[in-house]
Amino acid sequence: MSSLPQHCPPPGVLDDLELIALGAAALRPFDAPGSPFSLALPPAVAEAAREAGGVQLVDPEGLVVAYARPDGSAWTVELGAAPDYGPFRRLRRPAGDVRAAQEDSGDAVVVPVEAPLSAAQHADLAGATGPVVLLVLAGHGWADVPATDLVRGALAATRDLAHVDVVVAPLARRGDPAADAALRAEVVGAYGTVVELPRGDGSLAAGATPPAREQGLVVLFTGLSGSGKSTLARALVDELLETTDRSVTSLDGDVVRRNLSAGLSFSPADRETNIRRIGWVAAEVARHGGVAICSPIAPYDATRQDVRRMAAEAGAQFVLVHVATPVEECERRDRKGLYAKARAGEIPDFTGISAPYETPADADVVVDTTGRSVADALAPVLRALGMDRCRPTAEVAPAPLAVELASPSAAPLKVLVVCTANICRSPYMELALRAAAGDAVVVSGAGTHGFRDHAMDDLMAAEARERGLDPTGFSSRAVTRELIADADLVLTAESRHRTFLLEEHPAAFKKVFTLGQFARGVQQVGEVATPRELIALIGRNRPSAEGVDVADPYRRGPEAAAACARHIDELVGVVGPALRE
Numbered sequence: 144m145s146s147l148p149q150h151c152p153p154p155g156v157l158d159d160l161e162l163i164a165l166g167a168a169a170l171r172p173f174d175a176p177g178s179p180f181s182l183a184l185p186p187a188v189a190e191a192a193r194e195a196g197g198v199q200l201v202d203p204e205g206l207v208v209a210y211a212r213p214d215g216s217a218w219t220v221e222l223g224a225a226p227d228y229g230p231f232r233r234l235r236r237p238a239g240d241v242r243a244a245q246e247d248s249g250d251a252v253v254v255p256v257e258a259p260l261s262a263a264q265h266a267d268l269a270g271a272t273g274p275v276v277l278l279v280l281a282g283h284g285w286a287d288v289p290a291t292d293l294v295r296g297a298l299a300a301t302r303d304l305a306h307v308d309v310v311v312a313p314l315a316r317r318g319d320p321a322a323d324a325a326l327r328a329e330v331v332g333a334y335g336t337v338v339e340l341p342r343g344d345g346s347l348a349a350g351a352t353p354p355a356r357e358q359g360l361v362v363l364f365t366g367l368s369g370s371g372k373s374t375l376a377r378a379l380v381d382e383l384l385e386t387t388d389r390s391v392t393s394l395d396g397d398v399v400r401r402n403l404s405a406g407l408s409f410s411p412a413d414r415e416t417n418i419r420r421i422g423w424v425a426a427e428v429a430r431h432g433g434v435a436i437c438s439p440i441a442p443y444d445a446t447r448q449d450v451r452r453m454a455a456e457a458g459a460q461f462v463l464v465h466v467a468t469p470v471e472e473c474e475r476r477d478r479k480g481l482y483a484k485a486r487a488g489e490i491p492d493f494t495g496i497s498a499p500y501e502t503p504a505d506a507d508v509v510v511d512t513t514g515r516s517v518a519d520a521l522a523p524v525l526r527a528l529g530m531d532r533c534r535p536t537a538e539v540a541p542a543p544l545a546v547e548l549a550s551p552s553a554a555p556l557k558v559l560v561v562c563t564a565n566i567c568r569s570p571y572m573e574l575a576l577r578a579a580a581g582d583a584v585v586v587s588g589a590g591t592h593g594f595r596d597h598a599m600d601d602l603m604a605a606e607a608r609e610r611g612l613d614p615t616g617f618s619s620r621a622v623t624r625e626l627i628a629d630a631d632l633v634l635t636a637e638s639r640h641r642t643f644l645l646e647e648h649p650a651a652f653k654k655v656f657t658l659g660q661f662a663r664g665v666q667q668v669g670e671v672a673t674p675r676e677l678i679a680l681i682g683r684n685r686p687s688a689e690g691v692d693v694a695d696p697y698r699r700g701p702e703a704a705a706a707c708a709r710h711i712d713e714l715v716g717v718v719g720p721a722l723r724e
């Protein structure tokens with residue numbers, strides 16, 4: 144057993160293992176047809192595990208929490224040690240213990256909670272006649288707020304209710320709504336007799352509000368040696384320190400190589416290790432609300448994508464700045480005499496001379512520093528970060544911006560609307576938004592589980608026609624990576640659609656919102672110059688998505704369809720005009 148390879152699975156899989164250990168879900172093979180559980184093993188790990196006859200699954204601290212053995216294309220899992228640390232560990236009580244205690248007390252009920260408690264829900268709990276187990280579903284990605292905030296909020300909001308006992312179940316979201324719903328039912332049922340609270344109404348119970356926390360930010364400057372990365376990064380750090388109260392960490396290429404990455408060479412593998420280390424540290428800084436400014440060469444696209452992904456997984460905003468000063472100018476500057484040495488063959492594998500630099504296709508800002516002042520070159524970066532209005536313009540004196548922005552604002556804004564099957568809500572959102580936003584916006588739709596080529600649902604089509612919108616010729620489709628990458632803004636009907644998209648495409652974090660959440664953002668932000676600025680601003684200060692989902696009217700009759708259309712009309716009435724140029 145000890146010769147088996149080790150693998151630390153993603154947080155959702157560790158949650159699944161713990162759910163099973165707590166007796167909240169039945170143990171069954173992972174990656175088997177119909178099983179809600181998947182190990183999500185990377186191909187290389189799976190191959191090594193098959194060869195060795197199994198794999199030890201370890202938590203991030205290295206504790207072996209389970210063993211998995213191959214069984215055809217599935218994995219048979221045997222549980223190992225149980226972790227005994229982590230916030231609110233004492234509340235992760237075995238389901239059997241909770242159930243037994245309830246049976247003793249007769250009329251006890253289990254009330255699942257997966258969002259901060261609303262005032263009305265608190266009143267319902269206060270009015271309960273018997274003991275209540277408030278079961279907080281706090282696994283990876285299940286709730287819209289961080290799990291610890293959810294638990295802390297539930298404890299604070301029920302402090303005055305002596306008959307309410309808080310228990311935590313690490314139920315993680317898998318992204319498939321049907322599988323999630325089935326596992327949720329199994330899990331909550333394992334704790335006892337379940338009573339569901341009515342939906343929250345937006346006003347939160349006292350104590351339930353999650354703490355306001357600034358979203359972290361990772362800025363990655365990439366470009367050739369001598370292009371101006373360190374100079375611009377230093378200027379940005381100064382600007383942040385002077386004009387904001389954010390905590391700022393600088394991860395400069397040269398400095399990192401003298402410390403964190405001392406001893407690494409400039410081979411492709413070592414460069415990758417170096418950048419991944421920078422990405423890891425930057426993401427940790429950003430996870431806690433800090434700003435990390437990184438300025439390595441970072442010559443490979445795949446590694447830069449890794450950093451983008453790490454930042455998104457830490458809930459941070461990510462901005463890629465390509466300092467695109469041409470190699471001729473960098474060589475002319477040759478501040479450190481390295482280009483001369485590289486030309487003389489004294490430094491092998493020198494980026495831009497004898498080693499590759501892959502030009503980013505996904506830069507948020509592209510700036511060539513040739514013949515430009517530092518303030519001038521920094522201006523588009525500040526604009527991308529929404530910092531250009533932090534101080535009086537006379538002080539920064541941004542000259543005309545002679546840069547190529549990654550998404551030229553002349554192009555029409557592309558909005559993708561998403562629901563489950565792309566036959567009810569998203570087609571209606573598409574028609575309504577197109578009518579409200581005008582020609583400057585290109586609206587299209589897709590479903591997280593959309594079938595191809597279905598017509599719009601009859602009842603929703605009737606609602607559309609009643610308002611003069613024309614559903615003829617509509618054809619459903621499933622959402623794809625390309626559709627998300629191509630969109631400037633993605634608006635979903637419900638939070639779970641947003642979660643689904645972000646799990647698959649974490650890098651799209653700053654442009655995916657629920658329609659209701661984005662409408663809230665529009666109301667909070669007020670006037671801005673352009674729709675793109677509006678999206679960036681709302682992306683940085685994302686309002687809560689709680690309580691504003693557009694409910695699914697499918698197969699719920701004409702009244703549900705009419706209510707759904709009215710709800711979308713109301714939200715589109717806010718969002719549509721704001722997206723007009």
Ligand SMILES: Nc1ncnc2c1ncn2[C@@H]1O[C@H](COP(=O)(O)OS(=O)(=O)O)[C@@H](OP(=O)(O)O)[C@H]1O
Nearest residue numbers: 367368369396409414417439440441442492493494
């Ligand atoms: N072979 C080779 N290629 C490129 N650069 C070299 C090389 N050897 C040493 N240097 C110096 O190392 C700095 C780049 O380190 P980075 O950590 O940013 O590079 S990488 O991102 O890991 O590719 C780079 O610093 P900057 O000029 O600040 O970019 C160089 O000073």
Ligand SMILES: Nc1ncnc2c1ncn2[C@@H]1O[C@H](COP(=O)(O)OP(=O)(O)O)[C@@H](O)[C@H]1O
Nearest residue numbers: 367368369370371372373374512515516517520
């Ligand atoms: N607009 C500008 N922005 C940044 N650097 C500039 C600019 N104009 C000239 N430079 C000079 O170019 C050099 C860039 O060096 P550095 O910032 O260390 O680059 P890198 O970190 O990419 O190797 C510095 O000597 C800097 O003074």
